[in-house]
Amino acid sequence: MIANYGYKDGSGEYYISIDTDKCIDCAAERACLTACPKQMFEIIEDDYDDQVAWIKKPNCRTLAYDCADCKPSSGYTSLPCITACTPGAIKHSW
Amino acid sequence: MITAGIDMGSRSVKVVLLEELDVNGAPQLKYGVKKAYIMMPGDMDQDVAAEKAYDEALAEAGLKREDVSAVFATGAGRKQVAFAKEGVTEMTAGAKGAVFMYPAARTVVDVGAEEGRGMKTDAEGKAIDFAGNEKCAAGAGSFAEAMSRALQMSLKEFGEASLQSDKSIPMNAQCTVFAESEVVSLIHSSTPKNDIAKAVLDAVASRVCAMVRRVGIEGEVVLIGGMVHNAGFVSSLKNAMGVDTISLPDMPEYISALGCAMIAAERQH
């Protein structure tokens, strides 16, 4: 499943999408959990009893602020979460 | 076999009791709804409301708790249903129920009181893509309700009024508080109520549409949740999505509870 976590507000559309099928047999040893400086990722059991990553609820409402330090304007050339997730499960909409 | 699906929403509890019928040994599953029951909890605690709604649904169907093989819960408050065997998300339950009602459905839009979301589903009713808006309720029924109150109309009258308008007034405010003051300015500038109602419902539809576009619009589109009853919103949503038809179930607020009861039945095999 492609799960889109986030929101759209007056300033833009802020979603992190996770292709949870790639999390089931994660080939990156759940690297998203440690790569994110804000510790926004969490492993949960989904409706089909699979262990997949999601974004913690409180962060889903504040993504634009939470991720600001990682975005190119802050000096990063690539996002830590996307780099760490070698299966390519994570995408950002902005 | 009888199973129960309980959709524990923020404003109401929906219960569906489902009977799986053995149609002459046919391999496919057939279901019959034994009882669909809704209850508004008011200021009642959610766990008490769930117990009460379930007991009343059972009583009306002439059943006892021991007649039910499994109770599954869905909705934002699903964890409050202590007697449920398992919980599933609103996406999983809504997609399942929508595809049962409309087998060609591949895009499911769920707009309830507090939340709206878009889902893409496969032919089995498994949600394969979803997007919501976690930040505010401006893409949901309570926002439209708050605005209808500002115009001193019921939500139904509000929907009907919007159908009388052919104007497109963009609303810029992104949250209920600011939108309410925008509505007040429109009232003060003597904008006709019909046009204000359409502006509000167009704004809600546009936010819902943004979520649906994230997952993509494919196949038959089904709208579920309480906003199905608002004809003005349905019209605004069709325009926003650029589709000619949206399928509208008769009992739209029960579709997630129905899907939940179906999943409960499937998991007993």
Ligand code: SF4
């Ligand atoms: S998001 Fe990436 S790193 Fe995290 S569990 Fe899923 S596949 Fe693994």
Ligand code: SF4
């Ligand atoms: S961009 Fe940075 S803060 Fe945002 S999810 Fe990725 S690693 Fe975490």
